[in-house]
Amino acid sequence: MSFRRIIGIIVYGLGLATLVLTQTESPAFNGHITEDPTQLLGKYLSLDKKGARLEAYSTEVLKPFVAWREEPVWGKVVIISDYQIIEDVAKWQILSAMEAKVPVVFNVLGTMHWESVTFVPEAHQEFQYFHIKAVHDRWQIMAPQLPPHVGRQRMVDFVRWADLHETNIEKKARFAHLKSQLEAQKG
DSSP states (O other): OOHHHHHHHHHHHHHHHHHHHHHHSOOSOOOBTTSOHHHHHHHHHHHHHTTTTSSGGGGGGGGGGBSOSOOOOOSEEEEEEEEEEOOOGGGSEEEETTEEEEEEEEEEEEEEETTTTEEEEEEEEEEEEEEEEEETTEEEEEEOOOOOEEEHHHHHHHHHHHHHHOOOHHHHHHHHHHHHHHHTSOO
16 A cells, blocks of 8 residues: 555544544534644635735734734735635645645636736636644644635625725725726626
């Protein structure tokens, strides 16, 4: 039996143990290594899609999920319609019994640039491997540190809020144009 197959069986066993433990203990997710590491990734991606990284104060909610302590100032936001975590362990890059790279596919609609307040449509699928590792007794995302990947409707709502609070006429016009660009996207 190959090393990769053995690791796959171990990870699968951890997943089954996680299922049993989470059903018999607390139903709340806490990132413990007895839980399926894709739950951590799913929670992180869900919060990102909902815009948790759009404002500095809201990034605090993501700190338990990631190894990095500082969020860079991003000049752009990737607008997505959805994402898919590949849960098939055979498609993962298993690094050790407690460390793997899990593939995620994002359905990208385009990129919104902060400085120019513009949206550049560019529909495609973005494929990323998320490096997940057990740190002490919790799973953590080690890499990659990507710009925010936010859902289209959440970004429309965020731009609408920014437009309502803007007093500069020129900036209000840019926000209105950006909002119409985002609303025109399918997904």
